[in-house]
Amino acid sequence: MPAKASRTTLATVARLAGVSVATVSKVVNGRSDVAPRTRTRIQELLHQHDYVTPVLRGAPVRPSIIEVQFAGELRSYGAEALEGIVAAAAECGVSVVVSKPGRAPNWARDLVAGGRRALIAVTSVHTAADLDELARADLPLVVLDPLHLPHSEVNSVGSTNFAGGLAATQHLLSLGHRRIAYLGGPATAACNQARAHGYRAAMEAAKAPVARGYVRPGEFTYQNGLLGAAALLDLAEPPTAIFAGNDEIALGVIETARARGLRIPEDLSVVGFDDTLLARMASPPLTTMRQPLREMGRVALRTALRLADGEKIESHHIELATELVVRGSTAPVSSPPS
Template identity: 80%
Template sequence: MADIAQAAGVSVATVSKVVNGRGDVAPRTRARVQELLHQHRYLAPVFRHTEAIESPTIEVQFQGGLKSYVAEALEGIVDSAAESGASVVISKASRAPHWARDLVSAGRHAVIAVTSVYTAAHLNELARAGLPLVVLDPLHLPDSRVNSVGATNFAGGLAATQHLLFLGHRRVAYLGGPTMAVCNQARMHGYRAAMEAEGAQVPDAYVQPGEFTYETGLLGAAALLDLPEPPTAIFAGNDEIALGVIETARARGLRIPEDLSVVGFDDTNLAQMTSPPLTTVRQPLREMGGAALRTALRLANGEKVESHHIELATELVVRASTAPPREETSARR
């Protein structure tokens, strides 16, 4: 404020009056100060109370469609907010000019991002606005300035693959999400670690990146099943991919799990609705949402948290989509 006052040739008190909307400032002076405030992207300081905010409001942003994965995480956030007496506003991630300042003006006290990507510029914008950020299941390695909540993706990938190996499969493929997504890398490395420990070969064609979508499952499974030596089991990077795999197998006349075993990841509601019900790695999405909400509330009240990244445990849930391989697989039909 002092820098802006000096640039405008007025007192700090005059700048304060403009910032606070006082009327006793000459129009030309007000215009000059407002222009400088805009140029310097000035934000009024956000005061942190020593006592808990009575009715905190948290902005929850997500990217893409409202898929089952996102919906379950949001449910955990909303439930935890209700228990804590906080309010939640859900929106799609916005990058409009001064978006962080607009959130402060709207009375938000923190931001939770679900699968949203934040660059250094976004983080700087939030820091200038004084808004804490918590990222739920970050797609990229978390910045040390960012608090985040995730799951034990490596352990989940390891458990899923070990389950298939225990059943007797040796030709196990991994059909995953974006190559650079941290969660996908961890699941793939868990898969590779299990395969290596068992001495099972991983041909290059057995590891297929894609998106965390049903379409990736459809197309990726077709490519895998067209190989000269197709896999007898496919570990999918999430439940939606697994559903696509099952549909491709069905269209080719293959039976799940007799001809092809399939494992997913997340354990969304979709996993129990498939035919047969899907063996998958449970990612505690509702619990992760609750942890993100509680972390956001602590940061909004100026409290320190013990760690900038929290990981909740995954768990293998065995259902009917996996079985021992047949001696002569029919996966090339």
């Protein structure tokens, strides 16, 4: 009686196809990030060699789960990024668990023991000790739109914040505004610094002076928009336009202006940043810099899976382009409000 043939493994199929074991694993698990021709070749080899997945052999299968940690409240910005993460996870056949950052002893190893393949951090801050803990647990980390520039070897996904700040301010300058203020987020946040630098670069290029008190850091909140706008409008020479660091701040600016009897955009033009649902629901609809939040979430998820599969990432930081979306909250400058 002939000896029983040995069971086909992923390594066998990978060798025959001339690809990595990670690529074969993606095809077996229904992942979408494999070239069609490569996928077809691998599927043919799996069929030819009667490959049987572990779940059909009765062997335990490690769950494919990505941990997503949000620091602070889950606001409109985070909700849109999360939609992108969840959509990409569904396409790739993995699950997502959302949590708040926790730093109990052995927290990273506990995540691995719970089936987590990678960690996506949204607006979270990781210390050197956290990074060491993740490395010891062999748990890949991807930071989405980092508030602070991560270590050079930490993988992150963001957007072109400097270019966005530049374009937002240039839009207001093109409408004839010269008294333009910037009402931003935390002074130490990398994304806020980049937007503020873009604002200053546009003002300098146009030879438009930045008056004292026209740049105000704060938090990325509606309340900061309310209070910051009040301080700006109380200046001896108030701005005729305000570039807000995000959409929530911009909505606070609009409300403060309305409460003072100012019209948007006739008396005050306002530009936001992010292009969340809030921008489209605002009255008037908000001119804003579109940050591709959902696509950033998708890229973060796919990057996390590539790291979990042991792939080499070409660049530690990926930036997606921002885009100006002009709506009803900006208009040519008129006589300054009295």
